[in-house]
Amino acid sequence: MGSFIKKDLLVFWRDRKEVLLSLLLPIVLIAVLNIALSGLFNSDEDSINIHVGIVEEDNSSIGMEQFEEALNQLNISQVEQEAALKQAQMLDPSKTVRDFFNNPELQDWLHTQNISETEAIKLVEEGELDAFVKIPEGFTYEVLSSIIFDEEADVGLTIHADEQSTELTTLQNMVNNFVDSVNLQFALGTSAGTDSLEQLLPQGGSEIMEGVEMYSFSQYITIAMSALFSLFIAQTVAMKTVTEKRERVFNRIILADSHPLQFLIGKTFATFCLSLLQITLTFTVSQLLFDIFPDKSMQFWLGILIIFTLFALSIAGLSALFTSISLNLRDENAISGIFTAIIMGMAVLGGSFAPIQSLPAVLQKIGEWTPNGLTQTVLLEWIQFTNPSDLIIPIIVLIGFFIVCLAIGMSIFPTRGRN
Amino acid sequence: MLETVKLSKTFKEKKAVEEIELYLHAGESVGLLGPNGAGKSTTISMISSLMKPTSGDVKLDGKSIIKNPSEIRKVLGVVPQEIALYEELSAYENLKFFGKIYHVAKEVLENRIQEVLEMVGLKDRQKELVKTFSGGMKRRVNIAAALLHKPKILILDEPTVGIDPQSRNHILETVRKLNEMHGTTILYTSHYMKEVEQLCNRVYIMDHGRVVASGTKTELLSILSTEDTIQIQLSKKSDSLLNTIKAIEHVRRVDETTQGIRIISKKGSNILSDLVHAAEKEGIQIIHFQMEVPSLEDVFLHLTGKTLRD
Ligand SMILES: Nc1ncnc2c1ncn2[C@@H]1O[C@H](COP(=O)(O)OP(=O)(O)O)[C@@H](O)[C@H]1O
Ligand SMILES: [Mg+2]
Numbered sequence: 001m002g003s004f005i006k007k008d009l010l011v012f013w014r015d016r017k018e019v020l021l022s023l024l025l026p027i028v029l030i031a032v033l034n035i036a037l038s039g040l041f042n043s044d045e046d047s048i049n050i051h052v053g054i055v056e057e058d059n060s061s062i063g064m065e066q067f068e069e070a071l072n073q074l075n076i077s078q079v080e081q082e083a084a085l086k087q088a089q090m091l092d093p094s095k096t097v098r099d100f101f102n103n104p105e106l107q108d109w110l111h112t113q114n115i116s117e118t119e120a121i122k123l124v125e126e127g128e129l130d131a132f133v134k135i136p137e138g139f140t141y142e143v144l145s146s147i148i149f150d151e152e153a154d155v156g157l158t159i160h161a162d163e164q165s166t167e168l169t170t171l172q173n174m175v176n177n178f179v180d181s182v183n184l185q186f187a188l189g190t191s192a193g194t195d196s197l198e199q200l201l202p203q204g205g206s207e208i209m210e211g212v213e214m215y216s217f218s219q220y221i222t223i224a225m226s227a228l229f230s231l232f233i234a235q236t237v238a239m240k241t242v243t244e245k246r247e248r249v250f251n252r253i254i255l256a257d258s259h260p261l262q263f264l265i266g267k268t269f270a271t272f273c274l275s276l277l278q279i280t281l282t283f284t285v286s287q288l289l290f291d292i293f294p295d296k297s298m299q300f301w302l303g304i305l306i307i308f309t310l311f312a313l314s315i316a317g318l319s320a321l322f323t324s325i326s327l328n329l330r331d332e333n334a335i336s337g338i339f340t341a342i343i344m345g346m347a348v349l350g351g352s353f354a355p356i357q358s359l360p361a362v363l364q365k366i367g368e369w370t371p372n373g374l375t376q377t378v379l380l381e382w383i384q385f386t387n388p389s390d391l392i393i394p395i396i397v398l399i400g401f402f403i404v405c406l407a408i409g410m411s412i413f414p415t416r417g418r419n
Numbered sequence: 420m421l422e423t424v425k426l427s428k429t430f431k432e433k434k435a436v437e438e439i440e441l442y443l444h445a446g447e448s449v450g451l452l453g454p455n456g457a458g459k460s461t462t463i464s465m466i467s468s469l470m471k472p473t474s475g476d477v478k479l480d481g482k483s484i485i486k487n488p489s490e491i492r493k494v495l496g497v498v499p500q501e502i503a504l505y506e507e508l509s510a511y512e513n514l515k516f517f518g519k520i521y522h523v524a525k526e527v528l529e530n531r532i533q534e535v536l537e538m539v540g541l542k543d544r545q546k547e548l549v550k551t552f553s554g555g556m557k558r559r560v561n562i563a564a565a566l567l568h569k570p571k572i573l574i575l576d577e578p579t580v581g582i583d584p585q586s587r588n589h590i591l592e593t594v595r596k597l598n599e600m601h602g603t604t605i606l607y608t609s610h611y612m613k614e615v616e617q618l619c620n621r622v623y624i625m626d627h628g629r630v631v632a633s634g635t636k637t638e639l640l641s642i643l644s645t646e647d648t649i650q651i652q653l654s655k656k657s658d659s660l661l662n663t664i665k666a667i668e669h670v671r672r673v674d675e676t677t678q679g680i681r682i683i684s685k686k687g688s689n690i691l692s693d694l695v696h697a698a699e700k701e702g703i704q705i706i707h708f709q710m711e712v713p714s715l716e717d718v719f720l721h722l723t724g725k726t727l728r729d
Binding site for chain 1: 467468469488489492493495497499501502503504505506507508512515516517519520521522548564568
């Protein structure tokens with residue numbers, strides 16, 4: 001097995017053109033795109049000014065009354081009722097939100113105005129406002145009952161905007177942090193016994209309008225290019241198999257009576273190493289050059305490494321499948337055509353050329369299940385929330401993808417040179 | 420030790436190999452001779468378990484290897500017609516890789532690599548990448564790679580095609596040594612009669628997927644013992660003369676060659692006077708006349724109507 005891996009890595013390494021192309025091209029592309037487009041996006045980062053409209057459709061006193069009524073329906077003691085009511089009045093969700101936006105410390109660069117929704121939409125369209133935050137009807141009541149009765153709330157704060165901007169990203173991060181900190185405060189401030197208070201503003205605590213994401217263009221480019229070029233590695237390694245077959249080395253390998261699995265695992269492991277190396281290198285260099293992910297924690301980078309590892313694994317699975325396919329087909333052009341088609345399909349669906357959200361819904365769904373699409377989505381989520389539990393399902397899916405590809409690859413692996 | 424039983428292979432419509440029967444005794448050196456497309460490589464692929472026969476069997480020590488090819492793979496070294504090496508790796512790296520996958524023990528592999536490099540005379544160039552080698556050198560590494568696991572039987576598929584005479588002699592010498600000094604059983608495929616004559620105890624001649632003759636050199640030559648081969652050169656080319664000659668009694672074949680006309684006739688039938696008459700009638704002179712001592716080449720021509728180098 002070791003000899004196969006060594007051979008595959010050595011063969012790749014000797015092909016200097018291929019090495020340069022695989023390892024440097026993504027970095028070069030990211031650099032070019034960053035330099036070319038940075039002016040468009042980050043020109044006035046230092047003097048940021050955010051104009052936000054606050055659309056309040058909630059009436060907090062009505063909400064409070066509703067809440068009191070609901071309390072009365074409950075079969076609890078007078079003392080408990082009063083305690084809950086007091087807590088609710090202290091909390092006053094709408095007011096907390098208003099206070100947050102009117103915080104004097106933020107007034108230098110955060111400019112808010114209270115307006116109606118129709119006006120807000122108009123101003124956002126005209127570009128007068130960067131976004132508006134909507135406190136929806138029933139907000140007070142929903143939030144209170146979600147906390148105190150432990151119910152699912154189905155309304156939450158929403159942010160509305162119609163184009164990506166640094167301002168919007170900042171606003172979104174602010175609102176997220178705010179929501180998180182309020183949740184935390186509340187969780188710490190309440191007595192034991194209520195253990196399901198994770199979310200003050202559950203489900204849609206902040207909502208994003210279509211086409212707008214909370215990551216920067218540089219981040220998108222870095223991730224998309226890394227994922228795309230990793231896909232190419234699967235193809236590169238598999239096409240080496242075509243050469244092995246054409247040059248009859250494969251016959252020799254068969255004559256040596258090596259187990260097919262060794263050949264396949266050799267390819268798979270080599271691909272794994274190469275794509276992990278490539279994606280890590282791309283990220284590291286891009287980060288060092290452009291500080292694409294500023295001020296991130298160790299945890300953030302560790303998560304990134306884990307995602308990379310699993311993505312590289314899924315790419316390795318893909319190369320196992322490709323390898324077996326190439327050993328089964330005679331026509332080299334057909335083989336490379338098939339690979340290119342698969343990879344381009346995955347690249348488009350997985351959002352390597354344009355964010356996945358710009359695709360029709362059905363394709364988006366499929367795209368999210370391609371290993372590169374999934375990885376891209378997870379990475380972007382990770383950038384925004386760094387929430388470890390978000391990683392679990394993608395990890396399982398990527399491992400699953402690897403296993404399925406490898407299994408198919410093994411089952412169609414030929415045991416004779418030609419038939 | 421190795422034999423084929425009615426071994427056949429059909430590609431789609433084309434019968435590439437038909438009911439080939441051949442055997443190799445331990446220690447023998449056997450030639451498989453035939454023009455391009457005769458089915459030599461196909462036969463070898465089936466013997467070496469790379470290709471499943473359409474019908475028939477390959478037996479090693481009496482046991483069929485079709486179902487369980489592992490047995491033959493262990494004792495067989497195959498030098499394929501194509502260069503089966505990693506161009507991007509050095510000669511040494513190639514041999515190391517193939518040695519490992521042939522499960523040559525770690526302790527002996529290093530020595531063995533040097534041994535086979537010595538045998539093919541490339542010891543001092545082992546660090547160089549295969550892609551920088553000449554055709555002849557590549558062929559030699561190609562052979563070396565098949566020797567690492569000390570195979571009992573070595574099959575070589577046209578190992579000297581398109582290379583310089585020096586490499587060619589080196590290869591022939593290597594094969595001869597393997598057979599004579601190491602007792603390796605050899606199956607040597609070629610379309611060069613000379614090589615086979617030089618190396619092999621026994622020869623199979625293949626054409627159109629069939630074995631058309633087999634035996635030792637003397638046995639094969641005796642096929643021609645009933646015939647004379649006459650080579651004549653004429654002052655002028657003439658189709659009608661050719662036809663007249665064909666009609667002469669006892670003439671069995673007439674072929675045009677680069678030198679003139681080759682006539683095969685029944686042994687001892689004196690057709691010379693008939694020939695001279697026929698030529699005179701057409702007003703053509705016989706410039707040169709020669710009775711040939713038959714060679715294997717003539718046997719081949721006799722059997723297939725082709726020269727080997729066609
Ligand atoms: N894979 C194949 N598919 C179809 N025809 C083949 C294949 N391999 C060989 N042939 C045909 O079988 C015949 C014998 O080929 P081969 O065994 O290579 O001859 P040789 O080695 O004696 O030159 C040729 O006519 C060739 O075209
Ligand atoms: Mg051949």
